[in-house]
Amino acid sequence: MKQTLRKMSWLVxxxxxxxxxxxxxxxxxxxxxxxxxxxxxxxxxTAGRRLYTTRVGELACASCxxxxxxxxxxxxxxxxxxxxxxxxxxxxxLTDAANVEKWxxxxxxxxxxxxxxxxxxxxxxxxxxxx
Amino acid sequence: MKSLSHILIAxxxxxxxxxxxxxxxxxxxxxxxxxxxxxxxWQQECAGCHLAFSPGLLPAASWKKLMxxxxxxxxxxxSLSPQDTAVIADFLAKNASNRWTSSAxxxxxxxxxxYKAKHSEVAAAVWKRASVKSHSNCAACHAGADKGVxxxxxxxxxx
Numbered sequence: 441m442k443q444t445l446r447k448m449s450w451l452v453x454x455x456x457x458x459x460x461x462x463x464x465x466x467x468x469x470x471x472x473x474x475x476x477x478x479x480x481x482x483x484x485x486t487a488g489r490r491l492y493t494t495r496v497g498e499l500a501c502a503s504c505x506x507x508x509x510x511x512x513x514x515x516x517x518x519x520x521x522x523x524x525x526x527x528x529x530x531x532x533x534l535t536d537a538a539n540v541e542k543w544x545x546x547x548x549x550x551x552x553x554x555x556x557x558x559x560x561x562x563x564x565x566x567x568x569x570x571x
Numbered sequence: 572m573k574s575l576s577h578i579l580i581a582x583x584x585x586x587x588x589x590x591x592x593x594x595x596x597x598x599x600x601x602x603x604x605x606x607x608x609x610x611x612x613w614q615q616e617c618a619g620c621h622l623a624f625s626p627g628l629l630p631a632a633s634w635k636k637l638m639x640x641x642x643x644x645x646x647x648x649x650s651l652s653p654q655d656t657a658v659i660a661d662f663l664a665k666n667a668s669n670r671w672t673s674s675a676x677x678x679x680x681x682x683x684x685x686y687k688a689k690h691s692e693v694a695a696a697v698w699k700r701a702s703v704k705s706h707s708n709c710a711a712c713h714a715g716a717d718k719g720v721x722x723x724x725x726x727x728x729x730x
Contacts, residue, residue, distance in 0.1 A: 515620055515621065517705060517707075518620060518621040518622075518704075518705055518707050518708060519703075519704045519705060519708045519711065520618075520620060520621050520622065520708075542651075545648075546647070546648060546649065549647075549648050550647055550648075
């Protein structure tokens, strides 16, 4: 009975977007953030939102992804349509670790002109997952 | 009489091959520009930021240069894993333009002579429209661009 209940709660968890906050990719950034900073506490969606809107020079994440990661964006240079980044609007997002890391590497460089820390990546994911 | 017609045919053949060679100074896109089977990695990675440009729009030498400089890709670091880079470079080289005879190997498709000639009638103001924005936005006017369809008769310039 206990076993069945546990299985059921797991299934319910899959169906609820709230439970999706436990993202394995974010967990790996959590481990990295602890390594980066022994005083690391947790990721913050508020800090993630701040990062999302940070403008360096001409670019911010929002330049291509619009003011909300729930919306479809457009590449600021090529006009290519970019599907929403928040998993609530696009369930394929944040499911492939290599892909997530590739885009962090590329876009942190594009916007911030430097690599992002594990703390920043986790915060950013927290923001996307909070949507 | 028979030999005369042979000579005529030969002359026509020579002239047409000469015109083909001279066309766009040898900077001619391939035929076809897109192979029947495309590589999934190429599609996924290139189309991440822009249209996955048909391999036949540039010669193999251009693609080779481009793929060896992905860390400086028109102002962006677009580098990929060595494995993915190799797979995509191979696909591009194998399907590059088969009609390009010039030694010129531009990095930009828009620098090819065939491209310039084909787009010379398009007014400068058109390129500036929000719906077009960039020369790299082929699909703005060529609806089938992602399939390698650039047929002149199907061009629709947006407002």
